[in-house]
Amino acid sequence: MAARKVLYLEDNPLDAQLAGNALQRLGVMVDLHVVETADDYRGALAREAYDLVISDSGVPGCEGHESLWLAQQIQPGVPFLYFSGHADQLAAEAGLDAGAQDFIDKRDLWRLKHTVRMLLERPDGNSDTALLHDYSRRQAQLIQAVKQLGRARCLDDIDHVVRTVTRELVLADGATFVLREGEQCYYLAEDAISPLWQGRRFPMSACVSGWAMQHKQQVVIPDIYLDDRVPHAAYRPTFVKSMVMTPVRQTDPIAAIGTYWAQPCLPSHDELALLQDLADSVALALENVTSYDSLQQKLNNRADQLRAVNHELEAFSYSLSHDLRAPLRAINGFGNILLEEHLQSLSPDGRHYLLRICAEAARMNDQIDDLHKLFLLSSQPVRRSTVNLSLMASGVMGRLRQQDGRRTAAVSIAPNLTVSADHGLLMIALEHLLGNAWKYTNRSPGAVIEVGVQPSAHADEVFYVRDNGVGFDSSRASKLFSPFQRYHSDREFNGTGIGLAMAQRIVHLHGGRIWAESAEGEGACFYFTLPVAD
Missing domain, CATH: 3.30.565.10 (Histidine kinase-like ATPase, C-terminal domain)
Incomplete structure (x- = not known):
């Protein structure tokens, strides 16, 4: 059996070496190609087909889910794994929702070996079958979303469905849920690879969501800088290159669902239909909750709750930063003892590892200090x-x-x-x-x-x-x-x-x-x- 080709994006040589050693002991022949930069990663994907792509989640130039998006665009259907030192639950869930097969902590080399072996040993799929499977998957997601919207009893329920379904439904890089408040558009919630406009309000005449609601039609914009309806200054600081804005309730729109892509994109007719079906279901859900006046009141209450949550997060972050310092001081202290008293007795590799440990501990201490300063800014009054x-x-x-x-x-x-x-x-x-x-x-x-x-x-x-x-x-x-x-x-x-x-x-x-x-x-x-x- 020919060696299975694996592309690995990792800018830390030590981590790359550890993972490479583990993959060579799989029992499956692996041709591992390691790249350190975003440019080399794009070039490798363009030059050669791979059986599997593995990526760190924080390589400069490919932060967030950009490495996954590039693999999906250049080699659709290729299995993708995140192998990250930041594998917390939220990051893992976001990675899986974006289309990764798994999100693995770098400390779990055994899990990396197991998952890679499972993916490389499965038989190749037929492209037509894969397309049919993808279409069926999206239809199933839409059906599940419609069921959830049918059970919605408050705005929070509707908001949750829109945020968790929209991006996955059309493989977008961002999604927003926009409510109409008189002559303003209120960007209630978002799910995106980087912040957009959550919590902000704009005049109906100043944004595409307002245009879609006023003209009662779905707006498809493959290139935002070639469309006069787009306020270019507002979009220039964002990742957005293409977008679709779908009105909620076509006869008299009361909301809109925005979807955004970080690269030029023209969604298919099937994808546009899926978005419109979702928007129509959201319209029914909004009509089933309490009156529009109570809906506005709930929006005001939600803003108060968000402010309270922010204060709680700041208090939690302050406590966490202090709790983290105790083990960090121990690492620093014992590391310095080893440096002062035992450095010469260590092997060259041992000295290298010890110096790395001390340097990373110092860097972590600086990060904790800066993070604490960042949270303190939120509670500081402006004089x-x-x-x-x-x-x-x-x-x-x-x-x-x-x-x-x-x-x-x-x-x-x-x-x-x-x-x-x-x-x-x-x-x-x-x-x-x-x-x-x-x-x-x-x-x-x-x-x-x-x-x-x-x-x-x-x-x-x-x-x-x-x-x-x-x-x-x-x-x-x-x-x-x-x-x-x-x-x-x-x-x-x-x-x-x-x-x-x-x-x-x-x-x-x-x-x-x-x-x-x-x-x-x-x-x-x-x-x-x-x-x-x-």
């Missing part, structure tokens, strides 16, 4: 005063120069930038934004960092921090602000991946927005809005 943003930026840049006297960079800061903001919070946000610009221009000859403001059609000014550093792929810009999401490894640039999340939280606390634009190798620009001082 506004008139702040000179120009002077603050100059001070931050001066400290950065003192910390690294060997660095040179041309810094341009627009004069007299004043805002109404919390001085302490704004200082934290600016330190992270300018710190990133300083860090990612480290390898740029003739480094340039600029702080300025640009005209805006709205009341608030749009400020920016621009650099000519390494940049990033703008199609994934929205993920930058998620905690611990990084596009570069520690070998390239150090950091915990929490700074931009803190900057975003601070800007949001002030009622502003923050987004980024960039291209790889061409620098980055971070925009944010703040109230202008009177």
Whole structure:
């Protein structure tokens, strides 16, 4: 029997070696191809057919479910496994819902061997049979969703069905449930690979969901930047490239279901029909619950509950961060004892492993510190005063120069930038934004960092921090602000991946927005809005 070809995306050489050793002892001939970067992964999928794809869940350039999505698009039907060091229950459920065969913790090598053997030993399937099976699966999902909607007695029940079914029904990268509130669209809930607009309201005339409800028809947009109905500025910071908006109740729409794709996509007629069938079922469910007035009241109550849950989460995270420190201190303490007293007696491999353990323990301690700071921001009141943003930026840049006297960079800061903001919070946000610009221009000859403001059609000014550093792929810009999401490894640039999340939280606390634009190798620009001082 010919060797079964397996593609493995893993940027940690030690993890790749451990998994490779395990797969060579399966009893099944395996031709393992290991790739470390997102570009090599795409190239491998395009060049050669594989019997199985295995992927870490956090490789820079393929965060979240992007590696799974690429495998599904380039080699439809190929079995896919997540082999991750972050295999918590929520991540595992999300991976399975997205189409992975399994989500395995890296500590469970025995489970990896068992699952891989099972997948590689099963007979090849017929493509027509696979298509029929996929169609039957989607129909079964729709039938199950209709049954659940028929039993719905409140908005929460309907919301749960829409969030858990819509993406899987058409293999989308995101889905939203939008309610009509008078002349506004309220984005009640979402399930997506990165945040969209949950909890926000927009005028009916300013969003595609409003257009679909006003015109009482399903909207199919293969390329959002070629359609005038799409508010391009609102979508540019997101992952969305294609979308379908389906009205709920065609005669007099009261809601809409949005589905989004991260790559250009034109859904089939069958998929559009499935979405419309789901929307029609949601319409019946909404009519079966209490009156529309009570529905609005429940939405208000839901907002209060979400605020309470956020406070509870912050308290839980604070407690968790403290409980984690006890075993971490033990790891650090005993590791340092070994380094000081027994390092020379260890083998070269033993020294390498010990140094890795101590380094990872230190990194985890930094992550806990930053995560705790992030949650503290949510409960901190905003005390506004008139702040000179120009002077603050100059001070931050001066400290950065003192910390690294060997660095040179041309810094341009627009004069007299004043805002109404919390001085302490704004200082934290600016330190992270300018710190990133300083860090990612480290390898740029003739480094340039600029702080300025640009005209805006709205009341608030749009400020920016621009650099000519390494940049990033703008199609994934929205993920930058998620905690611990990084596009570069520690070998390239150090950091915990929490700074931009803190900057975003601070800007949001002030009622502003923050987004980024960039291209790889061409620098980055971070925009944010703040109230202008009177």
